[in-house]
Amino acid sequence: MDYLIVAFFAFFGGNARYLLGVNLPVVNGFPLGTLAANLLGCFLFSWLVKHIMADKDVNGRLILGVGTGFFGAFTTFSSFALETVKLFEANIFLAFIYLILSIGGGLFAAYLGEKFWRPKANKEDFK
Template sequence: MLDYLVIALCAFIGGSARYWLGVFLPAAGGFPIGTLAVNLIGCFIFSWVVKHIMNDIDISGRLVLGVGVGFCGALTTFSSFALDTMKLVQADQIGLAFLYLVLSFVGGLAMTFLGEAIYHRKAA
């Protein structure tokens, strides 16, 4: 039962952060900057923080559940990513849609690798 509470609390924080970033970084010319930002930040946090928690902190798996499933799960959003892509395509902004797809996929992988690299550099 405690696992669910930790996930719910962290999801509340992650969802609130996602909303705030969406307000702070509104779409510019139809390009969904806020969604891109939260997804890239989520990739970094998930790879660095969760790895750090799992390997360096002697704590229960609840914190990993909270940060990984709760916070990062509520912060990042595949549904908004898909919807934003379709909106760009339907508005005949194919170039922006393609740019958004590339930045999301390549950027997400790059942020994940960056999180790993920072973790390993600090651990060394």
């Protein structure tokens, strides 16, 4: 059953990634679509799963589907790796910028997603 849930959500994540890539241009070999998908995915995955789904006791299979299925297909390491190699061959400076933005930006986006919104504490939390 878990495979079907992951596959179902991956269909939507992959299509969202495709649409983002089609609508954001590659500028001088710099893959804006992949960068945007990975940064947005890091932020949204951290925010949605941590603050919305986990805090609301959402079913674990739904978290699996959204996290592994949707965001696993939306973000992509293979495209990041291939595009980095292509950039190194064409423009080493842009390749380093892409690496810094992707890795550093991804970590920072995940951090922001975790810190962006926290539900108000209940009085029972302090007893």
